[in-house]
Amino acid sequence: MTQAPHTDTAATDLQALGVSKHYGAFAAVADLSFSVARGSFFSILGPSGCGKTTLLRMIAGFQSPDHGDILIGGKSMQGVLPNKRPVNMVFQHLALFPMMSVGENVGYGLARRGVAASEIKRRVGEMLERVSLPGAQAKRIDQLSGGQKQRVAIARSLVLEPTLLLLDEPLGALDLKLRQHMKIELKQLQAAFGTTFVYITHDQSEALVMSDHVAVMHQGKFEQVGTPQQLYYQPQTPFVAGFVGANNCLQGRATAVDHKNITLVTQGGMELRAVAMGPVRVGDAVEAFVRPEVARISRQAQTFSDQGHSAYGGKVESILFDGANSAVLLREETTQLEFRIALPQTGQFHDLAVGEQVHFGFDPQRAVCFATGDRATTHGH
Amino acid sequence: MATEAMSVEKTQARLMIALLLAPAVVWLALLLVLPHVELAILSLRVRVAPRVYEPSLAQFATFFGEPLYWHTFVRTAVMSIVSTAITLLVAFPMAWTIAKIARGRMQSALLVLCLIPFWVSETVRALGWMILLRESGVLPGVLMALGITDMPVEMLYHDATILVGLVYTSMLFMVVPLVSALESLDDALIEAAYDLGGNGWSILRQIIIPHAAPGIVSGCIVVFMLTLGNYLTPTLLGGKSSQWFTEQIYTQFITRFNWEQGAAFGFLLLGLSTAIVWVGLKLSGQKFGEVMRKS
Helix, strand or coil: CCCCCCCCHHHEEEEEEEEEEEECCEEEEEEEEEEEECCCEEEEECCCCCCHHHHHHHHHCCCCCCEEEEEECCEECCCCCHHHCCEEEEECCECCCCCCEHHHHHHHHHHHCCCCHHHHHHHHHHHHHHCCCCCCCCCEHHHCCHHHHHHHHHHHHHCCCCCEEEEECCCCCCCHHHHHHHHHHHHHHHHHHCCEEEEEECCHHHHHHHCCEEEEEECCEEEEEECHHHHHHCCCCHHHHHHCCCCEEEEEEEEEEECCEEEEEECCCCEEEEEECCCCCCCEEEEEEECCCCEEEECCCHHHHHCCCCCEEEEEEEEECCHHHCEEEEEECCCCCEEEEECCCCCCCCCCCCCCEEEEEECHHHCEEEEEEEECCCCCC | CHHHHHHHHHHHHHHHHHHHHHHHHHHHHHHHHHHHHHHHHHHCEEEEECCEEEECCHHHHHHHHCHHHHHHHHHHHHHHHHHHHHHHHHHHHHHHHHHHHCCCHHHHHHHHHHHHHHHCCHHHHHHHHHHHHCCCCHHHHHHHHCCCCCCCCCCCCCHHHHHHHHHHHHHHHHHHHHHHHHHCCCHHHHHHHHHCCCCHHHHHHHHHHHHHHHHHHHHHHHHHHHHHCCCHHHHHHHHHHHCCHHHHHHHHHHHCCCHHHHHHHHHHHHHHHHHHHHHHHHHHCCCHHHHHHHC
């Protein structure tokens, strides 16, 4: 694991110490330790079934770890029930109380704490103003739009001034447009309140856009913890490279190692260079990743040789037009490997046709490669 | 042409609906409306000479003038309300277990267990209670054998016995609407309330009961009506001291052959149950249509 964002307890709001949770023989969360800095937006990103929900529920107190301890605001949460923790949660489907008005929803936690009615009224009013829903107290939940419900759910939790706000994929049920909008809004809300947010999601774009730090979770473990930029540009494991952002994955064997610069040859005989992440020796089975926007296409092979990059030939298989995210799928001519390359925004390739022969290449310094742990007995290829 | 075809289609659709509704309409008309019209006429007349009748409110006057009648009337209402309340209290934890705690096969097994007593007739069930509770029955025998009582105690013919029998008889009709009401409650709501600082009691009061209210009310209406109109269980378990209003109606019709008085009593009971259901709906803030649709 890479270093946690911060290690001194004074500035951490959440700390996990060797937390495990098993369901029979299956380890949902396996010996996990990490800490989250005060006031940061921390996301846990992983595919479904990676254990992120279990982890979140253990932080909230709905489940207890088999081993290890969770510290919130520096205090151990062992044996502390969910209603006594300084933590609140925004549920996946928000779980607003349909039998109560907006004002009653937001005031629920305060009323449970025995705050005086006049004080509740004042604080609910203030909180609704801060989430841009002034005067919505008397509305019924079913009168609200998806985005408004989202804000009520956040207001209901934040009005209690928790040390930690947990968010369990709350944007999952929204349509794409609203989701894009809410991503920005959530980030702004977090910055405005300064509360530590722990956000779990399987949507990498949500995690990358909103977070200060992201932990990529896989099979109960954190593969990598880092800033969105670190995850994207310096993935530490093949899983992170494959999971965060689109990537072309090429498998082969390392044939030459010069410090960090690896030359590898794929099964089909395509030779390429990349930067090693972790130790790689000659003969190791390796996986190289080339991002679509790192690779470029050209109609002349010379474009690449001029810059000292290898050039490959390929046939355009399909053109994936998606505005600014347009890409082209190529099939490399010798290995028949599929390669995804982002189209430049200059409109230079607007006349590109399916079946056309083009050249492509990439800067080896921006491609990464990992040893997959399977050492060759014979030096083939 | 097209409009003609459409109108033919419409007529056919209407005919179809009429045919589908026919059995229900015939059923209601023959078994509900007709007898009630006849009973209404009966209840509003008085016999002045053999085969000579006059319109009169005398039957209703008798009811209010004779304390035994309206005592029985009030007693039946109060006992039915108490019985409904007990049924709700007993059925709620059962419904909660079935809806929220049991899973898969356990869930259906528990529901079947609630249903099993209904495989035998009400008479047999009441007789079962009698075998258990009568002076020479099982339970007094056990109590004596354990040295708790010196001699067998007569456990039949008490108000408590009637209540036990009534609650037992109506349990299923409370459990089923409660289960469906509780099943539709999203567990996340309970967790959210707990997360925001709620405790068991406040969550029950503010989240679970408001959500289950239509189910609770519809269960209560069904159980209350069944209890109020029950004849067999109060008579068998309460004996002479049962004083159930349906017995009065039975006596008027069958023993006294005073159909006019019996019909008047019948209408009074109908009015009573309607009034109490109406008050119950008002108190709980529920709407009858909604309650019946949701159960």
